[in-house]
Amino acid sequence: MTESLEDYLEEIYLQVTHGQVARVTTIADKLGVSKPSVNNALKELEKRGLIVHQKYGYIQLTDEGKRVSESVSQKHVLIKKLLVTVFGVSEPTAEADACRIEHDVSEETFSHITDFLAAYKPPRKPKTNA
Numbered sequence: 001m002t003e004s005l006e007d008y009l010e011e012i013y014l015q016v017t018h019g020q021v022a023r024v025t026t027i028a029d030k031l032g033v034s035k036p037s038v039n040n041a042l043k044e045l046e047k048r049g050l051i052v053h054q055k056y057g058y059i060q061l062t063d064e065g066k067r068v069s070e071s072v073s074q075k076h077v078l079i080k081k082l083l084v085t086v087f088g089v090s091e092p093t094a095e096a097d098a099c100r101i102e103h104d105v106s107e108e109t110f111s112h113i114t115d116f117l118a119a120y121k122p123p124r125k126p127k128t129n130a
Helices: 003-017 024-031 035-047 063-086 091-101 107-119
Strands: 051-053 059-061
Touching: 003 024, 003 035, 003 059, 003 063, 024 035, 035 051, 059 063, 063 091, 063 107
Parallel strands: none
Antiparallel strands: 051 059
16 A cells, blocks of 8 residues: 555544544645545545545545554554654654654564563653752
8 A cells, every 4th residue: 555545544544533524625634635636545445445435425444444544553653652752853753754654664663663662661860959
């Protein structure tokens, strides 16, 4: 699947999991793309069996769509967490970088990131006597 299609799928997932209704207009606004671009992506996602979408209607994830979108979203969240908590990258930069990295990271590397973050204990800050 292309990075672009993963981004659309992830956005649908985020909207649904935040109690919103996924719609073409909302997706277009969030991703900064045109409505025709969203419609083209939705057609492809539907062909792949990842969503159900009726013209001018709501967008729903299929079971497979939920599985794939959860995986993409989890990669994004954990990579961002790694960048912010371990490396001290700013939130906006970490967000943008995580969005790019999530598409290309191997399962092996992601597994190691997951294991590392599960075991990671941030260094304690020294107490100051003031």
